[in-house]
Amino acid sequence: MTDPLVRVDGLEKYYYENDTLLDRLTGAEPEAVRAVDGVSFEVREGETLGVVGESGCGKSTLAETLMRLREPTGGSVTFDGDPVYDLSGDDLDAFRRRAQVMFQDPFSSLDPRMTAGEIITEPLAIHDVGTVAERRERAETLLEEVGLSADQIDRYPHEFSGGQRQRIGFARALAIDPEFIVLDEPVSALDVSVQAQVLNLLADMQAERDLTYLFIAHDLSVVRHISDRVAVMYLGEVVEIGPTEEIFESPQHPYTKALLESVPRADTDERDRVVETIRGDVPSPRNPPSGCSFRTRCPELIQPPGLDVPQATFREISDFRTRIENGDIDVDLRWEQVGDANREDRAAFVDSLREEAFDEPLPDADEETVREAIRALADGDRETAAATLRERYRSPCEAVEPALPAGDHPDACLLNEQPDDVEAAREEWEAEHDASGVGTPSQ
């Protein structure tokens, strides 16, 4: 019961941009998009592992790479002991029978030119199972099992509703009696009322047929009832994984907590709910933040030793610093707003930007440091401005990359228990930065 059926180990899938012939001739460096960036977990036989994350976190790439629809750039997947990426011939064939996928989009996941019967029997036809008549019979049985009726077998996908189409997609996944099904957001495109019915169907079939599921969703509430365990993904990494109840009752990682807080009541639009409620945008996987990838949005960002400002203030200061470092502040525009063509009234510039960037009150010492940085910015010296803030407000979260420790419910956050090497790196970093004059703003 608890043997891992699927073991994912350090799986990586990078895409390379700027990799055309022209780019290579002009010597442009290929740019890696880290869609899946070192993911490890196990799926135990008979369980459902939920994988949750905002869109763009790499969960669908994870599913496709795991199913060997894409070749990984690193890491491995074993299925029932066999290394999936090394399979060929009959073994690969067997894997393709034992593991199936059900896709998200009720429209594009079914070929519009095939009938329901043809769609459901496609895996049987591919693997040459049974005669045409036997397959048809099987399709009829499956249609009834997924809650449709056998006489709909000759209908085309457009004659079905979204929920019915997903049932057909599920019947197709079941057709060849798999053991493992990857459910890639199977209900995300459906109305909330229909979602529950399809989820129930998935759960019933799992119980009936001893299926193992990997259930991908962008919404924690969807996986809650169907999953035994949940993995939370952020920017291509698993940041927390554990038994479903523990994840919901005592989330450890700040991102999981934020996701949980953002789980809304059923009446809000289910599409962008997560994106709306966690502050900031998901950073680009082309250029993920150093250290902890969640640090650009984390409400619990760790302050450097010796610093003690209110957490919300620290968040604002860090955001402000990021804006300066990325060159997101338009100095010319700011001077124009100040209305000083000669750029002499630095005080007005400083006040203007200070007011715009901070809602929270700043303690005196921090007020001074921030203003000093802005003064440098007013002179057009972005580097000094950034350095001023960096010196005082550098967080361990940007220097040390957290990792998932071993255990039943690990999470990758420096606030919590970390593997020994991460702890050691952090201690080293803090020792280095303790004496750097924090507490007295540099004048």
Place this chain on the structure above:
Amino acid sequence: MISPRTLRNLRSELSRSLLAKLGIAILAVILFIALFAPLLAPHDPTEQDLDNTNIPPLGFTATENQTTSEMVDGEVKIVEKQVVVNTTAEHPLGTDSLGRDVLSRTMFGARTSLLVGLFGTAIAVVLGVTVGITAGYYGGRIDDALMRFADVMLAFPSLVLAIALIGLWGQASLRLPDPLVASGIASQTMPESIVLPGTVIAVVALVNWVWFARVARGEALSVRDQEYVKAARSMGGSDLHVILKHVLPNSLTPILVLATIQIAAIILLESSLSFLGFSGAQLSWGFDIAQGRQYLSSSWWIATVPGLAIVAAVVGINLIGDWLRDALDPGIEGQGGAS
């Protein structure tokens, strides 16, 4: 492959559109004539009658400016000779400069045009769709290489290509015995073989396949990202399975529409190739236009009759193409259904 829904669309569009019916009627008539030309034609199209050259169509008069010098009263006089119609229906659309019956020639010419149109398009479709789908489905380097090659082909003017190929192969043509004549159903005086102008067919196919490759590639590109393709691959479907079962069927509609339009274009191209003398066929609309061109001022019908036949065929086929496009396009990808 053709779903009941598609048939329904075709039928309802046909009942709505007068032009579609017209197109089908025109093409049906031309097809009928081409098939049964040996039975329908009043004369052997190749039979010359030097006593009856340049006779105008029934009911028309023609002035033939023949400058003859005659001795009249011991003086040389230049006279203008007028030829007036024969009013018999022997040659309803007149004769050409060698006295061959224009109606019969035009009827037999339909065979060449349709054969070149159909075979040329068929080869172009097979070639273009194979290349296009391979390029679109595999993408990357394969795509780059194939489509570059296609672009180079496109950059060749068709006439240059034709000259090159004819230089290479000569006017290779295949002579197939005409079943109607061979079986004795039609008069034995009719030409006993149907000429399949091989070089012309090859040229028009080589000139036109690139269009099919482009359309097919675009379709394959969009189909290959559909989830049902991912699904088929995750079930273990081979590339061939995916291409034959999913990519091809879902790419066919625009290819079909393009094919009807290209048949018309190819018939035109065949005409110009024949007109320029590149075709081996001596019985083709384009050939007759070329023959008649020099008599245009005096005997306009020699070129005009086959010219009108080309216009009719092209218009008819294009009308059918429009019908197919209108009937097959809306909601073809299944987006129109209730959800």
